[in-house]
Amino acid sequence: MGAINGVTVSIVLFGIGLLGLIFRRDLVIKLLALGLVNSSTILCLVSLNVRRGGAVPILRGPDIRHVVDPLPQALVLSAIVINFAILALALVFVMLLVERYHTTDSRRIEHEIDSEGSS
Amino acid sequence: MILVLLPLSHFVFSSLCLAWHRGARALTQVSWGVDAALIGALWWGVRHGKTISVGLGGWGRSLGIELSADWVGLVFALLALLVGGAVSVYLSRVTLRSYFYVLLHLLLGCVFSILFAQDLFNIYVTLELLTLVSFLLVGYERTSIQIWVSLKYLMLTALGMGIYLLGLAVLYYHAGTVNLSELGVRLGTGAQQPWVIVSSSLLVTGVAVKAGIFVFSLWLPAAHAVAMPAVGALLSGLVIKMGVVVLMRLAAVFPVSVPLLVLGTMTGLLGIAYAVSTYDLRKLLAFHTLSQIGYLAVGLGIGTRVELTGAVEYAVGHGLFKALLFLAAGTVIASTGQNDIRSILLWRSRIPVNARLALLVAVLANLGLPPFAGFFGKAVLLSGAESVLIETILIAISIGTVVSFLKLLPLFWWGRGPSTSRSQSVSFLLLSVPIVLFSPLMQWLLPEWCWSLSFRTFPAVESVLIVVFGCLVYRFLPWRRIRMPDWVFHLEEATVIIISGFLLVCGLSLLP
Numbered sequence: 001m002g003a004i005n006g007v008t009v010s011i012v013l014f015g016i017g018l019l020g021l022i023f024r025r026d027l028v029i030k031l032l033a034l035g036l037v038n039s040s041t042i043l044c045l046v047s048l049n050v051r052r053g054g055a056v057p058i059l060r061g062p063d064i065r066h067v068v069d070p071l072p073q074a075l076v077l078s079a080i081v082i083n084f085a086i087l088a089l090a091l092v093f094v095m096l097l098v099e100r101y102h103t104t105d106s107r108r109i110e111h112e113i114d115s116e117g118s119s
Numbered sequence: 120m121i122l123v124l125l126p127l128s129h130f131v132f133s134s135l136c137l138a139w140h141r142g143a144r145a146l147t148q149v150s151w152g153v154d155a156a157l158i159g160a161l162w163w164g165v166r167h168g169k170t171i172s173v174g175l176g177g178w179g180r181s182l183g184i185e186l187s188a189d190w191v192g193l194v195f196a197l198l199a200l201l202v203g204g205a206v207s208v209y210l211s212r213v214t215l216r217s218y219f220y221v222l223l224h225l226l227l228g229c230v231f232s233i234l235f236a237q238d239l240f241n242i243y244v245t246l247e248l249l250t251l252v253s254f255l256l257v258g259y260e261r262t263s264i265q266i267w268v269s270l271k272y273l274m275l276t277a278l279g280m281g282i283y284l285l286g287l288a289v290l291y292y293h294a295g296t297v298n299l300s301e302l303g304v305r306l307g308t309g310a311q312q313p314w315v316i317v318s319s320s321l322l323v324t325g326v327a328v329k330a331g332i333f334v335f336s337l338w339l340p341a342a343h344a345v346a347m348p349a350v351g352a353l354l355s356g357l358v359i360k361m362g363v364v365v366l367m368r369l370a371a372v373f374p375v376s377v378p379l380l381v382l383g384t385m386t387g388l389l390g391i392a393y394a395v396s397t398y399d400l401r402k403l404l405a406f407h408t409l410s411q412i413g414y415l416a417v418g419l420g421i422g423t424r425v426e427l428t429g430a431v432e433y434a435v436g437h438g439l440f441k442a443l444l445f446l447a448a449g450t451v452i453a454s455t456g457q458n459d460i461r462s463i464l465l466w467r468s469r470i471p472v473n474a475r476l477a478l479l480v481a482v483l484a485n486l487g488l489p490p491f492a493g494f495f496g497k498a499v500l501l502s503g504a505e506s507v508l509i510e511t512i513l514i515a516i517s518i519g520t521v522v523s524f525l526k527l528l529p530l531f532w533w534g535r536g537p538s539t540s541r542s543q544s545v546s547f548l549l550l551s552v553p554i555v556l557f558s559p560l561m562q563w564l565l566p567e568w569c570w571s572l573s574f575r576t577f578p579a580v581e582s583v584l585i586v587v588f589g590c591l592v593y594r595f596l597p598w599r600r601i602r603m604p605d606w607v608f609h610l611e612e613a614t615v616i617i618i619s620g621f622l623l624v625c626g627l628s629l630l631p
Contacts, residue, residue, distance in 0.1 A: 048289070093258060
């Protein structure tokens with residue numbers, strides 16, 4: 001395998017997602033970055049356990065010795081569903097905030113809410 | 120059978136609540152009875168320190184899903200039963216959408232599945248579900264601040280669980296299993312390999328974001344203080360404890376004792392510092408949760424049998440009295456209309472007697488005075504501390520707890536308040552009775568060896584001395600001058616702190 005494989009790509013994507021979470025102030029972009037972080041862990045989980053030329057893991061298949069490991073794929077399936085749920089719910093809440101404050105800027109929203117709380 | 124039924128029945132009840140709006144409250148009472156019966160049956164199964172386990176799907180231990188219950192799971196299940204029951208009784212006169220009960224059942228179902236989960240991936244899924252449910256519960260009233268705080272909670276914990284999943288990936292690549300007991304066997308020999316350190320620090324960081332460890336759980340104070348009081352009770356009493364349970368399971372398998380000790384100390388002392396400097400009643404309680412989690416984490420970090428027993432006892436006791444504190448504080452705030460302790464004290468004649476008494480019981484338990492619940496766990500944790508340094512840290516955290524609670528002292532002066540609500544009294548009683556009768560209850564529940572470990576030493580004098588010393592510090596030291604920075608709780612800063620916290624955990628794991 002070369003230097004560019006699933007694992008290194010996933011680590012780079014994780015880093016990009018983190019930078020987005022930290023430096024972008026737009027809440028929607030922040031959520032996209034969060035999605036990137038979570039998807040990159042999924043990529044990592046799958047590509048760490050890859051097996052070149054393995055067959056599809058189906059019981060009673062042609063040759064059971066050369067199948068890929070089915071467990072990570074099963075795990076990843078539930079992780080994808082969970083990430084989808086998180087993104088969907090978070091976007092609904094962002095929508096509610098945008099309706100009230102007419103901005104997606106996290107700093108401004110946080111500032112306005114803090115000043116409301118103190119007054 | 121019970122292990123599958125207990126979580127699953129709640130998912131059934133939640134969908135029934137969704138379908139039948141008017142009967143949601145009645146259904147909750149029915150489910151409470153079902154839970155009590157199932158937990159009774161569970162107690163029958165595990166009563167002599169035995170473990171019952173069941174493999175789902177018929178794939179064996181290393182591949183399939185294993186559920187198992189031992190005495191730890193049993194006492195936490197009982198905690199869930201009591202807190203859930205108290206919250207639903209407390210809310211029985213409040214008009215709520217049936218959606219709230221749907222969420223309540225989902226929460227309890229997730230709690231039970233975490234308690235019985237034996238593999239790390241199942242723990243991941245149930246923790247994420249718990250995050251989603253508590254996210255919706257925090258934002259239940261839809262005020263702007265609740266929405267913002269719950270969004271922050273969701274983003275930070277989702278990042279944490281992403282980190283956890285990364286750790287799981289590394290672990291599965293090297294060890295080939297995610298089952299905890301199998302991992303214990305496979306890691307038994309080469310425990311200090313680099314991949315073990317990387318994966319265990321990733322896993323611990325991920326869980327620490329949920330468990331209320333301080334530099335990671337920066338969402339916690341705001342979330343617990345802003346949510347409805349009943350939701351605050353659920354979060355502080357139950358949801359945080361689930362993170363602690365998972366940390367306990369991790370600490371049993373991985374070499375993470377040094378990071379846990381350091382993180383626990385940091386959590387305890389910083390939690391105290393913030394608690395001392397705040398005057399918001401519910402924020403005070405939230406920061407207390409942090410400091411007591413630090414106490415627990417130190418116990419888990421030492422990791423001897425005595426300390427683990429103490430940690431379980433204290434976690435359960437803390438769940439009980441913290442839930443009671445949040446519920447009573449909810450009544451106090453509703454009756455006076457104030458959040459700030461100084462203004463509450465001005466209006467204290469309006470506080471009903473039952474809330475006052477409940478608050479008194481819970482505070483005494485939190486201070487760790489004997490017959491109450493907090494005393495036993497604290498005493499066991501203290502008696503198991505081997506080095507002087509750790510003992511000093513634990514005593515310092517206890518003294519700090521006393522100092523920050525003394526602000527509430529004028530609340531307890533006797534006075535006839537307005538009439539009390541019966542449902543609230545019942546709910547306070549439901550939590551206070553086990554707090555007062557904690558020791559016979561634990562004697563009845565725990566296996567004999569745990570009990571004999573707990574009662575080797577009985578430092579009642581020590582706990583009274585700590586309270587006296589705390590009063591002296593409160594009177595004579597300038598603790599009012601302490602000011603803690605608020606910027607750490609902002610979203611971006613919290614993200615940076617979580618990542619640097621991971622590096623810290625990594626570095627600490629490298630130490631012998």
